[in-house]
Amino acid sequence: MKIALFADYHGGDRVWPLLEEALEDQRLDLIVFAGDILDSAEREAEWQKVRSTGKAPRKSKAESEHDGVIDELIYREFFINLTGFGVPIVFVPGHLDAPTARLNETAKGFPNVHNVQTEPFEVAGYTFIGWGGAVGPVDVDASFYCLKGKTLKKHLSSGFGSDPDQTVLLVHTPPISRVDLDPAVDDHVGAKAINEVIEKHQPAFCFCGHAHGTPGQDTLGPTVVVNPGPMFRGRYALINTEQHRVLFPTPLKV
Numbered sequence: 001m002k003i004a005l006f007a008d009y010h011g012g013d014r015v016w017p018l019l020e021e022a023l024e025d026q027r028l029d030l031i032v033f034a035g036d037i038l039d040s041a042e043r044e045a046e047w048q049k050v051r052s053t054g055k056a057p058r059k060s061k062a063e064s065e066h067d068g069v070i071d072e073l074i075y076r077e078f079f080i081n082l083t084g085f086g087v088p089i090v091f092v093p094g095h096l097d098a099p100t101a102r103l104n105e106t107a108k109g110f111p112n113v114h115n116v117q118t119e120p121f122e123v124a125g126y127t128f129i130g131w132g133g134a135v136g137p138v139d140v141d142a143s144f145y146c147l148k149g150k151t152l153k154k155h156l157s158s159g160f161g162s163d164p165d166q167t168v169l170l171v172h173t174p175p176i177s178r179v180d181l182d183p184a185v186d187d188h189v190g191a192k193a194i195n196e197v198i199e200k201h202q203p204a205f206c207f208c209g210h211a212h213g214t215p216g217q218d219t220l221g222p223t224v225v226v227n228p229g230p231m232f233r234g235r236y237a238l239i240n241t242e243q244h245r246v247l248f249p250t251p252l253k254v
Contacts, residue, residue: 001029001124003239004085005228007172007209008094010039011074012232016081018252019236026238028087030123034209034228035132035172036094037078037103038071043096044184047134047144054137067143068102075106079113089113090121092132094172094209098145100132116170120159126204126241129159130170134210135191149193160201167203168241174208175220179227183213198223205239217246 004023009015049055075097082089089112093100100117107113114121116130131152133145140146147155160167173191174180175198180190189211198206198220206225215229215237226246229235234252239245 001126001241002027003030003032003241004028005032005034005207005226005237005239006231007034007207007228008036008212008230008232009033009078010036010096010230010232012039012230012254013077013081014254015231015234015252018234018254020084022249022252023085028085030087031082031085031089032128032168032170032207033082033089033091034094034170034207035092036096036209037075038094038096039232040096043098043144047095047136047146050138050140050144050146051136071102072106075103076109079107079110083110083112087112088121088123090116090123090128090170092117092130092170092172093145094132095134095145097132098143099141100145101141117155124241126166126168127161127163128168128170129156131155132172134189135173135193149191152191152193153197156197157200160203164202165204167201169198169201169203169206169223171206171208173210174227175206175225177218177220177225179208179214179216179218179225180211181214182211195220198225204241204244215248 121128136146175194176190182189212230218225228237234254238247
């Protein structure tokens with residue numbers, strides 16, 4: 001199976017015509033997206049505050065309703081462009097794609113789009129399971145999306161079947177690894193909880209995003225971990241599951 005893997009779109013709509021040309025002859029079977037369709041400095045600032053204080057901020061109802069109109073337009077445009085490649089789409093929400101109910105409702109309008117946070121997806125003998133958002137000190141799904149490590153592990157562990165060799169774990173936040181550096185905060189943003197899930201269940205692949213500074217791959221036991229890099233900067237990865245081969249094409253000049 002040939003997969004195009006993306007993450008961290010962040011409203012980067014200039015990528016679409018370049019991506020259409022780049023993927024024209026790839027004969028893809030599947031597109032996978034590891035979260036963060038939206039881009040919001042305000043939401044990111046709120047998330048960083050929670051990382052440091054452990055307390056979740058609140059937004060007014062008026063602010064949330066205003067954001068909702070804009071968010072739905074961006075989600076819809078994103079899925080229209082992505083489904084244009086004519087293959088199934090598998091995704092999880094990023095930490096900025098909140099509240100997740102808004103994203104889920106928009107995705108339901110696209111039959112070929114599958115949120116594996118709500119239901120596993122099987123294709124070409126592989127089962128895709130996953131969970132999105134950031135991993136932090138509180139469970140929040142409001143102005144941003146964050147889960148405690150123990151909450152994440154509970155959700156993910158229930159999704160694994162009896163054949164880890166044919167399972168792909170899709171998460172927004174990377175495990176602690178060589179692909180978890182985020183230069184925006186000058187810090188490693190990997191989550192130990194995801195390492196623990198990988199160590200216990202040993203899926204064939206773990207696809208992730210969130211960390212913009214270290215696109216690439218790593219190996220944790222038998223699991224191949226892939227961070228394609230930020231889509232808004234023209235980065236993506238191509239994966240051949242049968243050969244366990246990962247390619248990182250030259251970034252598109254967005």
